[in-house]
Amino acid sequence: MLEIKGVYKTFNPGTINEKKALNGIDLTLNDGDFVTVIGGNGAGKSTLLNMVTGVYPVDCGSIKIDGIDITNLPEYKRAKYFGRVFQDPMTGTAADMQIDENLALAARRGKMRTLRNGVSKKEREEFKELLKKLDLGLENRLTSKVGLLSGGQRQAITLLMATMQNPKLLLLDEHTAALDPQTAAKVLSLTDELISAGNITTLMITHNMKDAIRLGNRLIMMYDGKIIYDISGEDKKNLHVSDLLELFAKASNGEFANDRMMLA
Template sequence: MLKVDRIYKVFNPGTVNQKIALRDVSIQMEEGDFVTLIGGNGAGKSTLLNCVAGVYGVDKGTINIAGTDVTKLPEHKRATMLGRVFQNPMMGTASDMILEENLALALRRGQPRGLKWGITNKERETYRQILSHLDLGLEDRLHTKVGLLSGGQRQAITLLMATIKKPKLLLLDEHTAALDPKTAERVLSMTDQLINENNLTVMMVTHNMRDAIKFGNRLLMMHDGRIILDIKGDEKKKLTVESLLKRFGAASGEEFTYDRTLLS
């Protein structure tokens, strides 16, 4: 479903601020894979996700999504195959527009947009059903400006928007990091539910080792622009935070230092 082949990404090349964010990264994901991606600050997790999404171009290597070479495709063209949720809850929705308008924009992802009405009455009923299924009390707030909703609600809506049109690949970029622990947990369990119901292929960046172990069928760990651990199957099921920390030390030759991770 996703084939990343030996990509490199360098920021500010040729200057004193040069930073090699990705070095020779390759990943192959099958349909239905749920990969959790973990690593310290500056390891390259978000850069990798952004390269897949097309926010940045890569300097070397190729990216293939569902059989299409997307290496040269701009962000909005790749978006037809992707669902994305960002770390910042403000980033996934248009705050000045009402809830149903946001959902309607997402429902048309991948379709040519013309001069037909932006929302039809038939859709409104669908939105109400989907929202009541989420149990966030949002089904009666279709006409509320999204900016007036809480971070958790906005993140839940973004998640819904990312999956309302089944994406080939769902990219979650630390999407619960900006939420309080209780809300983060709710959004995460909702994420899991949506992924299972729709049988989605997912790449989830997280800073939380416990979440990275608990969710998904495969765990990738990044360090200094490289993937240093790839744990899947039964091996992943047996993983604990301690064993993961030990394996990180062995693979990178460093101790895992990332305060947010250690604290959580």
């Protein structure tokens, strides 16, 4: 369903800040795949997601989704294929707008926005049901500004927004990294629920290797803008954190000791 072929990306080419972020990425995702992505800082994980969603253009290579070439489509036009949750809980929602208005914005992703009412009565009822499932008491705060909510609540709403139209691909960029451990666990289990309920193809970046092993059916490891390890099925289930650390040490010639990966 997602087909990435020979994608390269260099930031600030020709300057002292030149950074080869992606170094020839080939990746094919099958329908229903739940892929976890790990790798150190600067490995290109976020850049990979940003290339897929069109935040920056690629230098070369192609990106297809369900056979449709989206390589040169502007970000807002390809948004209809994706649901996205970002690391920063502030990024996924509009703080000055109400909970129902935020959800309604996501419900119209990929559709014409007309002069009809921004949130219909029927939608409000549907949103209430959706929010009830979160079990955060938000179903009674439909008209509260999202900016008044906690980071975990905002991330939970962003997750709802990202999955509400059953996107072709769900992209999660360390979406629990900014939350406290308890909230992170809750948001993560909600993520797992929503993904399996909708059988949504997912690409999830995480720094937590245990989560990367426990969740999903496939795991890829990135280093220096390349995918250096791709494992799925039974092999993935039998992985241990120590295996991943060893692999990573091999790839990075021992650099990993300084890396944030160790902390996860």
